[in-house]
Amino acid sequence: MAESSYSLLGLWPVINRWKKLVLAAVVLAALLSTVVALLLPNIYRSTAVFFPTNPESTDPDRLVDGGKLELGGRSEDLDRIITIGQSQPAAELLIKEFDLYKHYEAGAPGDDASENAVLYQFNSNLSIVHNERDAIELTFEDKDKELAARMANRLVQVIDSINQQLTLENRRNVLGLYKLRFDFLQNEFEQSRRQLVRARRRYGIYGIEEQGRYMAREVITLESKLRQAEGSGNAAQAAGARRALQGLTGPGGTNTINLERFVQGNDSMNLFQARLEDLQERLVKARGDYETADLTLRGKISSLYLVQKAYPATRKSKPVRWLIVVGSVIVTLAVSVVLITLLELYQRSRRGLRQDGAAEPAVAAGS
Structure with missing residues (x-):
């Protein structure tokens, strides 16, 4: 059939x-x-668009060396920002700040059912995606279009703050290293300066080039007077010139500026002077690096490039x-x-x- x-x-x-x-x-x-x-109810959608930056580019040690802020686009930067935006700490911060327990009618806070209900509703209204232009689009939906825009903008700020906290401790450690180097160089500079002052007093050297010319001129003058006195038979004048020459050039000379002490202290003075100049240059650079790093840390450089902030929607997105x-x-x-x-x-x-x-x-x- x-x-x-x-x-x-x-x-x-x-x-x-x-x-x-x-x-x-x-x-x-x-x-x-x-x-x-x-x-x-009418549901309104507000979207913020931003690019993440590489957190390493905001570290003081790179900025003081001429480093520049780098625009995001690396997969690890994008994944990190999306993970922060979808994390529970960020959600709980906005839930408490905007009192979403009451707004979502989820009940009083502290109850497990209320916590789960408000978190579920919050995550349902939130969307964070990586678009085809390597930017991040953060979208929030709500019955209140003004609230949707405020929450989207606030979540961008929370993501930026948490992202900065990831490297804040390391940046503080770097700042501490700059301060430690500056303090060390400042202490070394002060010790070298004191050693140089003591050496000047010991050897009677306050200006190597000027004193060298003075002593050469005096030695020539005294020797000329001594030869003239000896030639003229003036014993008293010759004896005076000889004592003056001995005080200026002899090892036991009583002159404050003595040729032998000048020669002995010349090498030490050159070493102290070179050391002091080197420490001075390093100290100036270390102070500049520390001040720049301190200003960088205090400035709290944003880790995000905000392309478009969220605005209240002019028309509903759903329902159709x-x-x-x-x-x-x-x-x-x-x-x-x-x-x-x-x-x-x-x-x-x-x-x-x-x-x-x-x-x-x-x-x-x-x-």
């Missing part, structure tokens, strides 16, 4: 027989979906009410057709079984 075939055209008689029931179901679905669509009504009508019609088709098939199979059952006794009686 060949099986019965079915087609879409064969459904029309079935629908026609059940048209009143199908029409009633469709009308009821249209009415109910209209009521539901009208009762649904006509789509809800049309979708409900189409689904109801499809379900109704499937049900009446199954019912028709069931009734047809029942009638076939009854006819087969009545034919068997008739055949038996004829035999």
